[in-house]
Amino acid sequence: MYRGLAAPALLILLFLFALPLYFTFSTAFEGGFETIKSVFLSPYSYRLIRFTLIESLLSAILSCAIALPFAAFFANHDFRFRKMTLALSALSFTIPSILVVLGFVIFYGNNGVLNNILKSIFNLNESPVRILYTFSAIILAHVYLNLPVAFNLITNGWTSLPHEEEAASYTLKKGRFKTFLLITLPKLRGVIANAFIIIFLFCFSSFAIVMVLGGSPEYSTLESEIYRRAHISLDYSGASALSIFSFIITTIALSLSYIGRRRERIERVDTGLKKIKKKGTKLLAFILTSAMLLFILPPMLSILYRSFFDRNGVFSLESWSLIFSASSFLSAILNSLLIAIIAATLSTLLAENIAIYSVKCNSRLAPLFATLPLATGSVTLGLGYNFLASHIPYSSIYLDYLMILATHLVLSIPFAIRTILPGAKEIPERVSEASYTLKKKNFETYMMTERPLLKSYRRKAFIFAFALSLGEVNATLSLGGGRITTLPIMIYRLIGSYNYQGASALGSVLLILAFIVFLLGERIGKKEKRWNTLR
Numbered sequence: 001m002y003r004g005l006a007a008p009a010l011l012i013l014l015f016l017f018a019l020p021l022y023f024t025f026s027t028a029f030e031g032g033f034e035t036i037k038s039v040f041l042s043p044y045s046y047r048l049i050r051f052t053l054i055e056s057l058l059s060a061i062l063s064c065a066i067a068l069p070f071a072a073f074f075a076n077h078d079f080r081f082r083k084m085t086l087a088l089s090a091l092s093f094t095i096p097s098i099l100v101v102l103g104f105v106i107f108y109g110n111n112g113v114l115n116n117i118l119k120s121i122f123n124l125n126e127s128p129v130r131i132l133y134t135f136s137a138i139i140l141a142h143v144y145l146n147l148p149v150a151f152n153l154i155t156n157g158w159t160s161l162p163h164e165e166e167a168a169s170y171t172l173k174k175g176r177f178k179t180f181l182l183i184t185l186p187k188l189r190g191v192i193a194n195a196f197i198i199i200f201l202f203c204f205s206s207f208a209i210v211m212v213l214g215g216s217p218e219y220s221t222l223e224s225e226i227y228r229r230a231h232i233s234l235d236y237s238g239a240s241a242l243s244i245f246s247f248i249i250t251t252i253a254l255s256l257s258y259i260g261r262r263r264e265r266i267e268r269v270d271t272g273l274k275k276i277k278k279k280g281t282k283l284l285a286f287i288l289t290s291a292m293l294l295f296i297l298p299p300m301l302s303i304l305y306r307s308f309f310d311r312n313g314v315f316s317l318e319s320w321s322l323i324f325s326a327s328s329f330l331s332a333i334l335n336s337l338l339i340a341i342i343a344a345t346l347s348t349l350l351a352e353n354i355a356i357y358s359v360k361c362n363s364r365l366a367p368l369f370a371t372l373p374l375a376t377g378s379v380t381l382g383l384g385y386n387f388l389a390s391h392i393p394y395s396s397i398y399l400d401y402l403m404i405l406a407t408h409l410v411l412s413i414p415f416a417i418r419t420i421l422p423g424a425k426e427i428p429e430r431v432s433e434a435s436y437t438l439k440k441k442n443f444e445t446y447m448m449t450e451r452p453l454l455k456s457y458r459r460k461a462f463i464f465a466f467a468l469s470l471g472e473v474n475a476t477l478s479l480g481g482g483r484i485t486t487l488p489i490m491i492y493r494l495i496g497s498y499n500y501q502g503a504s505a506l507g508s509v510l511l512i513l514a515f516i517v518f519l520l521g522e523r524i525g526k527k528e529k530r531w532n533t534l535r
Helices: 002-028 033-040 043-074 082-094 097-108 113-122 135-159 164-171 176-204 208-214 222-231 236-256 279-308 318-325 327-360 365-370 378-390 397-426 429-437 442-470 474-479 487-496 500-534
Strands: none
Touching: 002 236, 002 327, 002 365, 002 378, 002 397, 033 236, 043 082, 043 135, 043 176, 043 222, 043 236, 043 279, 082 135, 082 279, 082 500, 097 113, 097 135, 097 208, 097 279, 097 487, 097 500, 113 279, 135 176, 135 208, 135 279, 164 176, 176 236, 208 222, 222 236, 222 378, 222 474, 236 378, 279 318, 279 500, 318 500, 327 365, 327 397, 327 442, 327 487, 327 500, 365 397, 378 397, 378 474, 397 442, 397 474, 442 500, 474 487, 487 500
8 A cells, every 4th residue: 555655655756857967968978978988087077076066065064063063052951042043043944045146145245234244343345344255254154054963863863862771870979071072972973964064955956056156167066066057158068977976976875874774663752942040051051052143143134134225334225125016026936835835735745655665665665766856966966957958849928837837846955855764663563553452453543543643744844845846046046947936036137147136025025934934834833733732
């Protein structure tokens, strides 16, 4: 029965993923083996690979390393503002990368909010902070985007761990540091490795951050070079050959994340958080909470500020009046919402069937296959759908919508599966067995007993997939052909034309939409928890 549920989902994913990939890779061979050979043996290609690997590895290492001490404290202590900070970091999951780019330009720019504050405080004539269009800007932006991911994943994994072994270690007079190294860290190895691989893949296929904040060919990555060759130089064979290079590297990284992963089910435990009583611990809680908030909030708040104030600090509603009076603005909002809702709904439904099959049938290949799109950058996927569209005899705006929707669906399914899979592993065997003793069939057991237990995970998967689709730039930029405009595309173009106030107004709308969806999900989750408690 579970195979029957997963088979259509896997076939749809195979079709939507393999077809554009086939057209991308086959295009690489159209120029003959000489083209592929020249790309694979080119010193420039290896420079691209070297830089892409360095920035991805460094971003992932820093994100996990910085998140670890925060996770250590938040996973073991209960204090004021703890839940708010965790919720805010979870909200950061929904922040589109284009908003990170905009927030960094406005906050850390030479004439940005931070420099203006420092110049006024210290009476300086020149901007003291100059990090934009440097390697540091790329790394800082990636850490900003991915630190909340690492913090949430590690904190949640740590909170669910049983602490009997740690307690035994303390009774044997072992110190906290030694206990952490010998007992806790080995148990967290899988969680940290999972966070590291996800962040590495995010950074490896990063596009908007590299293109805008790098600002120089010196900081080109494989993904940005694929886009440049395909859409600027029109070197489709070269772009496709680089896509093969990129796919091989990321597939190896993704496969490594599954090696040694245990098949055991997750049994959620309530470890009980320690209430803070000592003044020193309270001070540490305040410092860590403040540090996290001061890192997350300023770039996003600067977008809201800049939408109402021009570069000279003069209050103006001109950008708001312009976007609300433009018909293209309403069209962009409708496009963004329509595509995001459909993509999130379909990806959640497909991911649920694949996740439950993976757990019930002990399949490790199904989730690995379903997360393969993580190994394909959105630019590469968009390029493949462009080649596919060129083989269709007619062209229309509806075809563009269909291609964009398919791309968003393929890109969001891996994250939806990774969100639902832990919930499927938590379903107790005794619940299913009790249903079978009542003469219920497999499908009835799934629909009436198991599926309701996944409700909160489906909601989280929908929110995550919705946010990813809502903020997607790369594939939409490759596929829209100028005929379909979404909010992120409008923001990207306004940043390119240095209209930061207009971009901030649109960015504020995008930020508010993501915030509303997140709040609705949290509110529904609290109602479900309250209802379950009353029952």
